[in-house]
Amino acid sequence: MTTGRDDDALSWDGDDDPTLDHGVAAEPEDERDTPPSSTPPELPKGFTAVGRGSETLGGADAPVAGSVAESSSAAPTVTADRRPMGNGALIAFGVLGGVYALYAIGWLIGGLRLQGRAEYLVTDVMYQGSLWLAVLAPLLWFATTLLLTRASRAWLRFTWLAAGVVLLLPWPFVMIGAIGQ
Template structure:
C-alpha cells in the first residue's frame, strides 16, 4: 500500500516536476536532457540575468555589447538607463501617494475656501485656479518622472522632494476639512 517513500505526508502533487528541481542530490544522476539544459541556460528575449552566476547565463537572442547602447545622431554611444532598485520603487510609490493626498487636500481645502474667496475673484477665475491647483501635484509628479528618466536617482528624488515642499495644500492645512 505504501509507495516506499518515507515522507509521503510531506509532499504535494506535482513535486516531481523537473522544473522544481533545485539541484542534484548526492545519490541521483540527472537526466541527460536536464544536464544539457543546465550546462547552457538561456533566458527568453527581453530578460536580463542578475545576481551570482548571471554572467554564465545567456539570452536566447543575445545581442553584442555594441548594439545594447543607443547611438546618438553624432555617432557616440549613450548608455541605456538603469532600472530602479526596490528601495527607489518603494520611495516612488510613497511619494506618489503623498502627491495623490496633496491633490485630495487641494480639492477639500479649495472647496471649503470657495465661500470665503468669492469677494476677491470672479467665480469662473476661482474655479479655474482651483482645478489647476488640484492638478499641480499630479502634473509635478508626472513631469518630474518623465524628465528625469536618464538622470541619476538622487536628481529625481530631489525634484520630487522640492515638489512636496512647494505644493503643500495650504487651504487644507489652514482651514482643514471641518473648518474653524
C-alpha cells in the first residue's frame, strides 16, 4: 500500500513543503542511531506503572522477569479490571443520595406527627427507638448498598438502590403529611 502524496484525494497549497514527511514527524538524528535496549526502563522507587504496557515496565523494587523472586512469590497478583465511574453514574448516585436524605427527613416529620396518635399502641420509649431506626434506615440502606456493591457492576448497584427507594417510602409522611388532616 502506498502512502505517497500523489494518492491523496485533495491537494492544498504547501503540499510541496519538505518538512512534511508523509504525515510523520521527522525523528531527531540521535534517536535513530540508538538501538532499542533489551531491559525495560525502570521507574523510581515508590512509583507504580498503570495502563497499557505497564507490565513491561520494571520498577526499582520490581523483580526482573524470570528471576527467582518473581517465580517463587506465593501470592497471586490480582488485576482488577475496574474503571472509574462516569459522570452519569456520579450524578445518579447524587440524586439517589438526595432522595434517601429526603426519605430520612420524611420519616422524621411523619413519625413526629404520628407520635400523638400512636401513644395507645406502644410505650414512649419503644416508639422513640423505632422512630430513630426508621429515620436512619434510608441512610443506612444507601451507605450499605454503596459499600457492599463496590466491586459489582453498576446495574446491580442501581437495582439495589432502586429497591430501597421503593421499600423505604416514608408512609407516615405520605399518609399524614407535614400539616396533617
